[in-house]
Amino acid sequence: MTRLVRTDEGNAYDHLGLRLRMRLTGGDTAGHLAVIEHVGRRGAATPLHRHSREGETFVVLDGELDGWSDGDHTVVAAGDTLHLPAGSEHAYRVRSTTARFLLLVTPAGFEQFFVADGTPSDPAAELPPVPGPPPAQAVERLGQVLDGYGVAITGPPPA
Structure with a gap:
């Protein structure tokens, strides 16, 4: 089914200091692909992880x-x-003052992690602050949630 996503469409969530906007989900693509727009400030990062x-x-x-x-x-x-x-062990961090990028997830499904673990947001609101290092309990909880999606945290964000 053809799907046009207009500039102002897509639910937004704040997660790990980034604003995420669901452009296409597995429900839109028969599970083949998810497209998530990310916007964040310098320093927003993910821990090392493996899908x-x-x-x-x-x-x-x-x-x-x-x-x-x-x-x-x-x-x-x-x-x-x-x-x-x-299977690759990877991570990323926003290097510039701000960055905007698309994340394509293939196959779809992992985008539901952001829906479940993120905070619903207004896409026009000020970007969320970059969080400091998370406490051990938060990392453990994140690891447990990610395990349900077949993702393992393998280390902290690289320096």
């Missing part, structure tokens, strides 16, 4: 990200695309 089933592709629209995959570091700038296959 057992999804590949993730980052398309940077504005700004820059630091990307890590299996021990390698790269700067992903506006116009660049970075694909991380399932």
Whole structure:
């Protein structure tokens, strides 16, 4: 089924210091693909982690990200695309003052983690602050939630 997503469409959530907007979900694509727009400030990052089933592709629209995959570091700038296959240990951090990028998740399904673990937000609101290092209890809880999606936290955000 053809699906057009207008600029102002898609539910928004704040998660790990990022504003996420669901552009396409598995429900829109018969489970093949999810597209999530991310916007964040410098320092917003994920811990090192590994997906057992999804590949993730980052398309940077504005700004820059630091990307890590299996021990390698790269700067992903506006116009660049970075694909991380399932099974790779990876993380990213917003490098520039702000960055806007699309995350393509294949196959879909993992986008539901952001819905379940994020905080519903107004897409026009000020961006959330970058959180400091999470307490051990929060990391443990996040790890338990991610386990249900076939994702394992393998370490803190790279330095």
